[in-house]
Amino acid sequence: MLTIALAKGRTADDVMPLWTSALLPKPEGMDESRSLVFHASTDGLAGHADGVTGKSAGNAGNADGRSGFGESEDEAFRFLLAKPADVPTYVSFGVADIGIVGKDVVLESGREVYELLDLKKAECRLCVAGRPEHRGKPAHRVATKYPRLADQYFRSRGEAVEIIPLGGSIELAAVIGLADRIFDLVQTGSTLKANGLVIFDEVMDVSARLVANRSSYRTKRRLIDEISARLGESITAQAGV
Amino acid sequence: MSIDVVRKWVDRPLGMQDLFPQQAKFRRKVESVLLEEFDEHGFEMVSCGAFEYVDTLLRGRAAAEAEAWVRVFDTLGRTVALRPEMTPSIARMAAPVLSGGNKEIKWCYAERVYHRTDDPASLSWVSGRAAESTQVGVEWIGPSSHEVDAKLLLMCQSGLKRLGLKDWQMVVSHAGFASAFLSASGIESAVVDDLLAMLARGDYVGFRRIVDGQEDTELASGDVLLSVLSKLDPFSSSRLTDLIHVSWKDASLGKQVEHYWDSLVQFAAQLKSMGLANQLTFDLTLTRDISYYTGIVFEVFANGVGAPVALGGRYDGLLASFGAPAPAVGFTYEVERLMAALSEIEWTTQPTNDGETGASE
Numbered sequence: 001m002l003t004i005a006l007a008k009g010r011t012a013d014d015v016m017p018l019w020t021s022a023l024l025p026k027p028e029g030m031d032e033s034r035s036l037v038f039h040a041s042t043d044g045l046a047g048h049a050d051g052v053t054g055k056s057a058g059n060a061g062n063a064d065g066r067s068g069f070g071e072s073e074d075e076a077f078r079f080l081l082a083k084p085a086d087v088p089t090y091v092s093f094g095v096a097d098i099g100i101v102g103k104d105v106v107l108e109s110g111r112e113v114y115e116l117l118d119l120k121k122a123e124c125r126l127c128v129a130g131r132p133e134h135r136g137k138p139a140h141r142v143a144t145k146y147p148r149l150a151d152q153y154f155r156s157r158g159e160a161v162e163i164i165p166l167g168g169s170i171e172l173a174a175v176i177g178l179a180d181r182i183f184d185l186v187q188t189g190s191t192l193k194a195n196g197l198v199i200f201d202e203v204m205d206v207s208a209r210l211v212a213n214r215s216s217y218r219t220k221r222r223l224i225d226e227i228s229a230r231l232g233e234s235i236t237a238q239a240g241v
Numbered sequence: 242m243s244i245d246v247v248r249k250w251v252d253r254p255l256g257m258q259d260l261f262p263q264q265a266k267f268r269r270k271v272e273s274v275l276l277e278e279f280d281e282h283g284f285e286m287v288s289c290g291a292f293e294y295v296d297t298l299l300r301g302r303a304a305a306e307a308e309a310w311v312r313v314f315d316t317l318g319r320t321v322a323l324r325p326e327m328t329p330s331i332a333r334m335a336a337p338v339l340s341g342g343n344k345e346i347k348w349c350y351a352e353r354v355y356h357r358t359d360d361p362a363s364l365s366w367v368s369g370r371a372a373e374s375t376q377v378g379v380e381w382i383g384p385s386s387h388e389v390d391a392k393l394l395l396m397c398q399s400g401l402k403r404l405g406l407k408d409w410q411m412v413v414s415h416a417g418f419a420s421a422f423l424s425a426s427g428i429e430s431a432v433v434d435d436l437l438a439m440l441a442r443g444d445y446v447g448f449r450r451i452v453d454g455q456e457d458t459e460l461a462s463g464d465v466l467l468s469v470l471s472k473l474d475p476f477s478s479s480r481l482t483d484l485i486h487v488s489w490k491d492a493s494l495g496k497q498v499e500h501y502w503d504s505l506v507q508f509a510a511q512l513k514s515m516g517l518a519n520q521l522t523f524d525l526t527l528t529r530d531i532s533y534y535t536g537i538v539f540e541v542f543a544n545g546v547g548a549p550v551a552l553g554g555r556y557d558g559l560l561a562s563f564g565a566p567a568p569a570v571g572f573t574y575e576v577e578r579l580m581a582a583l584s585e586i587e588w589t590t591q592p593t594n595d596g597e598t599g600a601s602e
Contacts, residue, residue, distance in 0.1 A: 094547045103446075112548065114443030209446060214549075215542035217443075219410045221522070 143173030256372020378573025
C-alpha cells in the first residue's frame with residue numbers, strides 16, 4: 001500500500017485535476033465526504049479516463065500499454081487529507097510515503113523529505129506586504145505563518161525585526177496595527193486589496209511539490225518513480241497547450 | 242492523574258530521551274544481537290570517551306560539517322565536541338596501532354553519539370537527527386578490495402536478518418561518481434558542490450533548477466543528468482559508453498568517471514557472486530553528507546522509519562590525516578531507528594530466550 005498525504009485546500013484542489021489527467025487512481029468521494037482518509041477507487045484505469053479534464057486525448061495516449069495501478073494489494077493507494085503544515089511531518093515520519101504540498105510549507109518545516117517534482121500547480125508568491133503608509137520605512141514587527149523563512153529573508157536584507165508567529169488571517173495583524181509588515185502567501189492579491197494592504201516585495205514563487213519519505217522512496221522506488229514520471233508527462237503536456 | 246496540578250517535576254534538556262525498563266531492555270538486546278554478529282566475524286569491541294577535539298573530528302572533512310555538532314571549550318580553552326559519530330575516534334585510536342606494525346584492524350563499537358537539534362527527542366529519533374542516539378558499528382582498516390567491501394555489506398545484511406528485520410532495502414552508491422560525472426559533463430566545480438548538497442538533501446527539484454539555470458547552453462538539462470545518474474545500474478555489467486551517449490567536456494575527468502564505473506561493475510559482479518543482489522540496488526544519486534568517503538557508500542532503509550537504519554562506506558584517505566595512511570571501510574547501525582522498525586513488526590512481543598532471539602528463520 002502506498003499512502004499519499006495531500007495538503008488540504010487549494011493545493012489538493014489544484015493538483016487533483018493534474019493527478020486525474022496523469023491517469024493515476026484517485027480518491028473516491030473526496031468532494032462530498034468529511035472523512036480524512038480515502039482509498040483509491042479500484043475500478044481500473046479505464047474508468048478514470050472519463051474524468052480526465054482538458055487534454056484528455058493527448059494524455060490518454062501516454063498511458064497506452066502501461067499496466068494499471070491500484071489493482072494489486074501492494075499497489076493500493078490510500079489518501080490522507082492533512083493540514084498543509086502537517087504534510088511534511090507525515091511524510092518525514094513515514095506515516096505517508098509521498099505527499100503533495102506547497103514549497104513554502106516544505107521550506108518552513110525544515111523536515112528531511114525528498115523533493116521529487118515541481119507540480120507547477122497551486123502557484124502563488126511569498127510576499128512582504130503592509131499598509132501603504134509604511135512603504136519605504138524600516139520594518140519593525142512582522143506577522144507571519146512562516147517565522148523561519150521570514151527570519152531568513154529579513155536577515156538577508158540586514159534588517160533586525162521582531163517576528164510575530166500567527167496561525168492564520170495574517171492580514172489582520174497589519175490592519176489592526178499589531179505589525180507593520182506581513183510575510184505571507186499571495187495568490188491573487190484580492191484579500192490584500194480588500195484590507196487596504198499593498199505588496200512591498202515579492203520574495204519567491206512557490207508551487208505544489210511532490211515529496212517522498214526517504215525510506216519509502218528507497219523501498220517503493222518503482223511505484224513512486226512511475227507516479228512521478230506520469231505526473232511529469234502531464235505537466236509537460238499541459239504546459240504545451 | 243490530573244494534569245492541572247502544579248508538580249515539582251524536573252524537565253529533560255532538549256533532545257534527551259528517557260528509556261523505561263521495557264525499552265531499555267529492548268535497546269540493550271538489539272545492541273547485543275548486533276555485537277554478536279560482529280564478534281563472529283572477528284571484530285573486537287573498543288570504546289573511548291564521548292568528547293574529541295574539534296580538530297580531530299574535522300580531519301578529512303569540511304569545516305561546515307561541524308555546524309551540527311555540540312561544541313564546548315575544555316578547561317584549557319580548546320574546542321572539544323561530543324562525537325557526532327565514531328569513525329574519527331576509531332581512526333585516532335587505530336593510527337598508532339597501525340604505525341606499530343599492525344596491517345589489519347577489525348574493531349567494533351556500541352556508543353552514544355551526539356548532534357545539535359531543535360527537535361524534542363521523541364520526534365527526532367525515528368526521522369532526522371536525534372540529539373543523542375546509539376550507533377553500533379564496525380571499522381575495518383587495512384585491506385581494500387571489492388571482496389572486503391562485499392563482505393562488509395554481507396555482514397550488515399546478516400545483522401539485519403539476525404534481528405528479524407525483513408522489509409529493508411540497501412542502496413549503494415559511490416562517493417566520487419556523481420561529482421566526477423557532473424564535472425566531466427561540463428559543470429563548474431563550485432556548482433557541482435551545490436548540486437551534491439541538493440542530492441544529499443534529496444532536493445531533486447532544486448537540482449534541476451540549478452542545472453537549468455546555468456548559462457552554458459551546451460549542458461544537458463538537469464532532468465537528463467538526474468535520470469542518467471539514477472538509472473545507471475552496475476548490475477547491467479555494460480560499458481558506460483554503451484549505456485549513455487557521452488561526450489565528456491573534460492576528457493581526463495571522463496576517464497575518471499569510466500574508471501569509477503568499471504570498478505562499480507566489478508563490485509556488482511562480486512555482490513552477485515556472493516548472493517547479495519537481493520534487496521540491494523545501486524543509485525548513484527545517493528550522496529552522503531560526510532566528505533571523507535572515497536569509495537562505495539551505502540544506506541539501508543526500513544519500512545516506517547524515515548531515515549537510514551544503517552549506513553557506511555569506504556574512506557581510504559582518512560587514516561592518512563591521522564598519521565598512518567591505510568585504506569578503511571566501515572558502517573554503523575542506528576539502533577533507535579532499528580528499534581522503531583522492529584517494534585513495527587512486534588519484535589518485543591516475541592518470546593525471548595536469551596542468546597537465541599532474533600534469528601529470523
